Amino acid sequence: MTSISVTMETINVAVLGATGMVGQRFIQGLVGHPFFEISDLTASSKSAGKPYSKATRWYLDEHIPDEVKDIIVKDTKPENVKADIVFSALPSGIAKVVEPEFAKSGATVASNASAYRMAEDVPLLIPEVNPEHLEMLEVQRENRGWDGAIITNPNCSTVMAVLPLKPIYDNFGIEQVFVSTMQAVSGAGYAGVPSMAILDNLIPFINKEEEKVEMEGLKILGEFDGSKIVPADFTVSASCNRVAVIDGHTESVFVKTRDASDRGGIDIRAVKRVMREFKAIPQELGLPTAPENPVIVREEADRPQPRLDRGTQNGMAVTVGRVREDPILDFKFTCMGHNTIRGAAGASILNAELLVKM
Numbered sequence: 001m002t003s004i005s006v007t008m009e010t011i012n013v014a015v016l017g018a019t020g021m022v023g024q025r026f027i028q029g030l031v032g033h034p035f036f037e038i039s040d041l042t043a044s045s046k047s048a049g050k051p052y053s054k055a056t057r058w059y060l061d062e063h064i065p066d067e068v069k070d071i072i073v074k075d076t077k078p079e080n081v082k083a084d085i086v087f088s089a090l091p092s093g094i095a096k097v098v099e100p101e102f103a104k105s106g107a108t109v110a111s112n113a114s115a116y117r118m119a120e121d122v123p124l125l126i127p128e129v130n131p132e133h134l135e136m137l138e139v140q141r142e143n144r145g146w147d148g149a150i151i152t153n154p155n156c157s158t159v160m161a162v163l164p165l166k167p168i169y170d171n172f173g174i175e176q177v178f179v180s181t182m183q184a185v186s187g188a189g190y191a192g193v194p195s196m197a198i199l200d201n202l203i204p205f206i207n208k209e210e211e212k213v214e215m216e217g218l219k220i221l222g223e224f225d226g227s228k229i230v231p232a233d234f235t236v237s238a239s240c241n242r243v244a245v246i247d248g249h250t251e252s253v254f255v256k257t258r259d260a261s262d263r264g265g266i267d268i269r270a271v272k273r274v275m276r277e278f279k280a281i282p283q284e285l286g287l288p289t290a291p292e293n294p295v296i297v298r299e300e301a302d303r304p305q306p307r308l309d310r311g312t313q314n315g316m317a318v319t320v321g322r323v324r325e326d327p328i329l330d331f332k333f334t335c336m337g338h339n340t341i342r343g344a345a346g347a348s349i350l351n352a353e354l355l356v357k358m
Ligand SMILES: NC(=O)c1ccc[n+]([C@@H]2O[C@H](COP(=O)([O-])OP(=O)(O)OC[C@H]3O[C@@H](n4cnc5c(N)ncnc54)[C@H](OP(=O)(O)O)[C@@H]3O)[C@@H](O)[C@H]2O)c1
Pocket: 016, 017, 018, 019, 020, 021, 022, 023, 042, 043, 044, 045, 046, 047, 048, 055, 076, 088, 089, 090, 091, 092, 094, 112, 113, 114, 154, 155, 156, 186, 187, 188, 189, 190, 191, 339, 340, 343, 344
């Protein structure tokens, strides 16, 4: 485990990449947090030296919190940061270089970037799904000799599917999953998709996204054998699309279970029940960012919808609807969640809360 000292006075935290889409969500989730206090904000050298309110292009509905607007943004270097936990919302290429430097300097890095998600000794964590993978930090420390650590959260599309699939995996087993995503533009960052490309349009390609969705869930649902993760034994096929929605990734998910193939069909009511009843350690511990129910199942024929459902339980719940039989596989459903909250900053904050409590 890492060297965070928990006095239950607040722990100093920093946000790396604080001026971006995910960085802003970190600030929203951390201001007034009972465990954490923001001590430092960093970004690129073009933002360094400016007060946060001048460095960022704020896109959230509420105003920039007073607690951060005058903080001077620093260059993203360990020597500029005095925090015990650093939340990383850096582009992956930068994260690959910088995150190990922070871990080496003694900080625990809770990262959103994809750079280390699939590394053998780095936990890829959804606290409701695989909290036991935090044990990998012992292996990480031995391998890397860091005083700090890196923990990661999954890609914003992976988490929306894996949360509802976890109770299915535990209760029925899974053989195959097909997933087709309809992903919001905020998922690409502020400068990600030009308006002329996406308005009145759909783009049926997101660079490297399908590979992430196909691999990450198997690591998350895999078993830690004391030295490495043995991935879950099923296949995932993903098709990823960008749509003209600001926030909220929607996904159509098709599932073949292990049990139903033996019994000649699946009980849809049982599928909905296990999703509805699903709760785990974050709920038991009452972690501040944990939703009361990680998965909400709705019965209306036309839900979930991003505009109506992305704010459910402060953006931390995944809403599922249209659970029904599938004529090719066993059953299918639609799921939707807030990509920059449950899919990014909120996920990372929940990871850090779990680490602190465990
Ligand atoms: N958006 C999502 O839904 C989502 C979901 C899950 C994971 N992620 C991941 O989270 C990370 C951030 O995504 P985002 O959407 O917030 O991107 P973004 O809006 O483009 O923000 C990028 C941030 O990184 C900083 N940055 C850029 N180049 C830098 C450099 N050379 N050194 C230090 N800082 C630098 C930027 O600072 P300046 O303002 O100074 O340029 C900005 O603060 C990415 O790795 C992304 O893949 C995003």
